[in-house]
Amino acid sequence: xxxxxxxxxxxxxxxxxxxxxxxxxxxxxxxxxxxxxxxxxxxxxxxxxxxxxxxxxxxxxxxxxxxxxxxxxxxxxxxxxxxxxxxxxxxxxxxxxxxxxxxxxxxxxxxxxxxxxxxxxxxxxxxxxxxxxxxxxxxxxxxxxxxxxxxxxxxxxxxxxxxxxxxxxxxxxxxxxxxxxxxxxxxxxxxxxxxxxxxxxxxxxxxxxxxxxxxxxxxxxxxxxxxxxxxxxxxxxxxxxxxxxxxxxxxxxxxxxxxxxxxxxxxxxxxxxxxxxxxxxxxxxxxxxx
Amino acid sequence: xxxxxxxxxxxxxxxxxxxxxxxxxxxxxxxxxxxxxxxxxxxxxxxxxxxxxxxxxxxxxxxxxxxxxxxxxxxxxxxxxxxxxxxxxxxxxxxxxxxxxxxxxxxxxxxxxxxxxxxxxxxxxxxxxxxxxxxxxxxxxxxxxxxxxxxxxxxxxxxxxxxxxxxxxxxxxxxxxxxxxxxxxxxxxxxxxxxxxxxxxxxxxxxxxxxxxxxxxxxxxxxxxxxxxxxxxxxxxxxxxxxxxxxxxxxxxxxxxxxxxxxxxxxxxxxxxxxxxxxxxxxxxxxxxxxxxxxxxxxxxxxxxxxxxxxxxxxxxxxx
Numbered sequence: 001x002x003x004x005x006x007x008x009x010x011x012x013x014x015x016x017x018x019x020x021x022x023x024x025x026x027x028x029x030x031x032x033x034x035x036x037x038x039x040x041x042x043x044x045x046x047x048x049x050x051x052x053x054x055x056x057x058x059x060x061x062x063x064x065x066x067x068x069x070x071x072x073x074x075x076x077x078x079x080x081x082x083x084x085x086x087x088x089x090x091x092x093x094x095x096x097x098x099x100x101x102x103x104x105x106x107x108x109x110x111x112x113x114x115x116x117x118x119x120x121x122x123x124x125x126x127x128x129x130x131x132x133x134x135x136x137x138x139x140x141x142x143x144x145x146x147x148x149x150x151x152x153x154x155x156x157x158x159x160x161x162x163x164x165x166x167x168x169x170x171x172x173x174x175x176x177x178x179x180x181x182x183x184x185x186x187x188x189x190x191x192x193x194x195x196x197x198x199x200x201x202x203x204x205x206x207x208x209x210x211x212x213x214x215x216x217x218x219x220x221x222x223x224x225x226x227x228x229x230x231x232x233x234x235x236x237x238x239x240x241x242x243x244x245x246x247x248x249x250x251x252x253x254x255x256x257x258x259x260x261x262x263x264x265x266x267x268x269x270x271x272x273x274x275x276x277x278x279x280x281x282x283x284x285x286x287x288x289x290x
Numbered sequence: 291x292x293x294x295x296x297x298x299x300x301x302x303x304x305x306x307x308x309x310x311x312x313x314x315x316x317x318x319x320x321x322x323x324x325x326x327x328x329x330x331x332x333x334x335x336x337x338x339x340x341x342x343x344x345x346x347x348x349x350x351x352x353x354x355x356x357x358x359x360x361x362x363x364x365x366x367x368x369x370x371x372x373x374x375x376x377x378x379x380x381x382x383x384x385x386x387x388x389x390x391x392x393x394x395x396x397x398x399x400x401x402x403x404x405x406x407x408x409x410x411x412x413x414x415x416x417x418x419x420x421x422x423x424x425x426x427x428x429x430x431x432x433x434x435x436x437x438x439x440x441x442x443x444x445x446x447x448x449x450x451x452x453x454x455x456x457x458x459x460x461x462x463x464x465x466x467x468x469x470x471x472x473x474x475x476x477x478x479x480x481x482x483x484x485x486x487x488x489x490x491x492x493x494x495x496x497x498x499x500x501x502x503x504x505x506x507x508x509x510x511x512x513x514x515x516x517x518x519x520x521x522x523x524x525x526x527x528x529x530x531x532x533x534x535x536x537x538x539x540x541x542x543x544x545x546x547x548x549x550x551x552x553x554x555x556x557x558x559x560x561x562x563x564x565x566x567x568x569x570x571x572x573x574x575x576x577x578x579x580x581x582x583x584x585x586x587x588x589x590x591x592x593x594x595x596x597x598x599x600x601x602x603x604x605x606x607x608x609x610x
Binding site for chain 1: 349367376380394395401410449450478479480
């Protein structure tokens with residue numbers, strides 16, 4: 001029998017803290033996502049609502065410019081939660097398109113080429129893997145959702161002065177909490193779909209259907225049958241309900257929506273279901289029956 | 291004396307391991323200890339090779355039994371995965387990555403700082419002869435290059451154990467020879483290489499140790515000669531080339547343990563089937579000396595993985 005004497009030396013140097021290893025996944029995924037021209041174009045378009053909002057806030061407080069246009073601050077309406085909600089809703093629609101492009105391939109590409117064992121043959125668990133993939137979308141969406149909204153909120157507070165901040169802390173908190181609720185919901189749905197459907201075109205179609213076809217059904221039930229609870233099928237509608245509650249915007253009396261807590265329960269249920277699907281699909285091995 | 295010395299260098303010990311996927315059997319009642327050097331896993335499709343590799347890698351837990359790494363106090367992934375390098379049989383590459391980026395990403399998951407990761411990636415790329423292609427996208431690599439970059443990711447963090455699933459698939463003969471040399475080099479450094487392969491003559495060429503699996507069970511384990519000796523149901527075949535082959539055949543046939551003799555068409559040799567190979571070699575020495583025969587060569591005809599596999603598993607295919 002051949003004798004093999006141990007002559008090699010393993011690595012004994014310092015290592016990075018284990019809690020931040022999941023960030024390796026977005027570090028290598030993000031540059032690849034931005035190589036897509038379609039995605040880059042959509043990303044730039046997604047920044048536009050915040051830019052328009054910044055301009056409006058600035059003009060509203062600049063009397064010289066208002067004079068040029070013969071306008072008054074009142075023409076822009078009050079700077080309440082409703083103003084921010086309008087832009088948040090537009091941004092959410094645009095970020096949905098971003099997730100539609102970037103989300104579905106995130107896990108499906110690893111499943112298609114059976115890449116998961118290579119990830120899990122490292123000190124990276126299933127939770128960290130999902131966290132890493134989630135971080136890709138959170139990092140992508142934050143600069144086009146809560147960060148610019150919060151900056152605009154800061155700008156409005158700075159320009160308004162006279163205790164506007166103190167009076168409207170709810171708006172600042174609402175922007176952060178509502179945006180994170182949206183980012184987590186849309187991202188977890190995208191990841192769950194990505195882990196379930198291996199073909200990215202089909203995954204995109206399913207992701208689109210979950211939002212739009214269900215929302216149509218929800219609206220038909222709510223408006224046609226006058227049954228407000230039908231709106232729980234409308235995920236975008238539930239996000240709007242949550243945001244309006246957070247920003248203190250009353251739901252119009254003619255809109256058929258369930259109470260605000262139903263929005264939170266729906267989003268929590270959707271996130272829990274998505275996590276359940278991810279737990280079932282993200283595994284190091286695949287059983288081939290036969 | 292530490293655990294590892296006690297286990298005589300055997301690094302992965304599987305004690306009565308069973309793994310079921312619901313009603314599907316992966317492996318059953320497997321007890322093994324893997325020595326340093328190259329160990330080959332051989333078996334037909336669905337025999338449990340990949341399950342066994344996944345168990346050794348720590349990717350799956352056994353339904354019953356224990357996988358034990360001497361010197362490892364628990365199954366802490368941080369220390370376990372530093373000791374193990376895994377190369378799957380599938381082309382599993384994140385989209386758009388370069389060869390170097392691929393290695394850096396996985397080294398990052400191991401926790402190596404950027405500078406160390408770069409150094410280790412460069413070393414691994416050099417070992418698999420891919421330094422020149424390091425900056426190119428893997429999507430543009432040939433099949434052989436893809437196999438080598440997969441191998442590089444399994445060795446780049448300097449593991450003690452390398453579990454390689456069909457690592458020679460798709461390699462051209464020259465790269466194949468280079469890769470086999472690399473395996474031998476890694477084994478000579480005292481590492482444990484566990485290689486699954488369905489190319490039996492290569493298994494013969496590279497392995498110090500063979501594990502044959504069939505239907506989830508280990509049907510044989512050990513070095514090839516020892517395994518062949520243990521198969522009593524099939525007499526050992528010995529090929530002799532000599533002058534006066536007919537005379538030798540007549541002498542040999544008088545022995546009880548010789549069950550069959552086939553003369554070569556050119557009458558310049560014979561194939562002997564015997565139930566006692568050690569006894570046969572002693573007897574052959576005596577006959578050659580007494581009868582002054584000129585022997586050109588004596589070699590075992592079925593002392594290889596292929597023959598052992600045929601006898602134990604019973605059919606030709608050794609697939610993945």
